[in-house]
Amino acid sequence: MSTFNHPDFGAEKFSRAPDARFVPAPADGVLPEDFFSTTNLPTYVKVKGKWVMPREPRMDSALVLDHDGVLWIREGRRLKKGDLVAVGQDEDGSTGIYVHVSAFLGESAEGEFKFMTSEVSREKPIDYALMARILVEERERGGYPVWVAGPALVHSRARNDMAWFIENGFVGAMLAGNAVAVHDIEASIFRTTLGMTATGEATSGGHGLHMRAINKVRAAGSIANAVEQGIITDGIMYSLVKHGVPFVLTGSIRDDGPLPDVITDALAAQDAMRAHTLKATMAILIATALHAIATGNMLPAFVTEKDGSLRELAT
Structure with a gap:
């Protein structure tokens, strides 16, 4: 990947630039006017x-200087009244804030960040051969590597392939919604997803099988308990538990159940996801729009190496 x-910063435009200006937050969870x-x-x-x-x-947030002078x-939403927040909208360094637009993108005519125009945008297609090599x-x-998946991964009969990636050390963490786990577990217990067999045939009473799968896991108390009790015997969630790979399941308004491991508080779920995006060195986004965009908003376009150098974060 690009480095x-x-x-x-010895150049005149940087040496002559003023310090960035910081203004106290006017109230808890409220940014000052003209925040960066x-x-x-x-x-x-x-x-x-x-x-x-x-x-x-990450994007769509603020620059905050703490009491120890750490930025x-x-x-x-995390701000407290009085927290020092950087203000100004210029990104060229002239007011003490510089966004390195040309780091991976090439210099744009306007010289400023534009969402969805970069080669590392979260919502553009990816070269799968390149992704395999990077993995x-x-x-x-x-x-x-952080994987973000939607339920089509299961419905397309790719759960065994996903389990292979987990078992072979290609997954650092899995971020998904209730449905991914529900239908993966349904497939493990009943060999169906949404009541459909692997060959796409409807089964008698199949419309309720995902609910029966949820109920079994709720009775066990957790997905991990269901694995240990032999209720879940293969698939994505089984492999995550057996190989100690962390996962975050976040809830939505349309969820059935949900499974006991699902975080239904949206902000708590965002915090749980953020704990993994902070460590991400690559992101693989499969068959999901909202989860992919949410994760992308938490990710920088770069990875900071131990020696302080930067390289592109592959997505």
């Missing part, structure tokens, strides 16, 4: 004469 060098809205690209902020990168980068990217490289370097 790049940090900008030359972050992007997913490498961003540098001038603090006390030094250009620094904020910790925990963070934080969602507006092997990530496993070899001890990376943390």
Whole structure:
């Protein structure tokens, strides 16, 4: 994947730039007017004469300077009254904030971030041969590939393939909704998904089989318990549990059940997902729009290596 060098901050335009301006948040969860809205690209902020990168980068958030002088990217909902928030909308460094637009994209005519125009956008097609090669490289370097999946992964009879990736060390964490787990578990117990057999034939009473699968897991208390009790014997959730791979299942308004492991509080679910996107070195987004976009919004376009260098985060 692409790598790049940090900008030359000895250049005149950076050395002459003022420090970024910070304004106290007026109330809990409220950003000051003219707050700087972050992007997913490498961003540098001038603090006390030094250009620094904020910790925990993501888009659609704010730059916050804590009491120890450490710069963070934080969602507006996390702010407390008085927290110092960077203000200004310029991204060219002229007001102490620089977004490295050309890091991976090439310089745009306007020289500013534009959502959905980058080669690393979360919603563009991917070269699957390239993805396979990168997955092997990530496993070899001890990376943390985050997989985000929708239920079509199960309905298309790909659950055994997904289990193979889990069993062979290609999955750092799995992020999904209730339906992925429900229909994977239905397939393990009843050999159907939404009551349909592997050959696409409807079964008698099949419309209720996913509900029966949910009920069995709820009776067991958790997906892990259902695996240990022999209720779930194969598939995606089985492999995740057996190989100790973490997963986050988030709820929605349309969920049946849900399964006991599903996080139904949207903000708590976002926090649980964020714990994994912070560690992500690659993201694979399959058969889901909302989960993919939500995860993409939490991811930077880059990975920070141990030596401080940056490389593109493959998606």
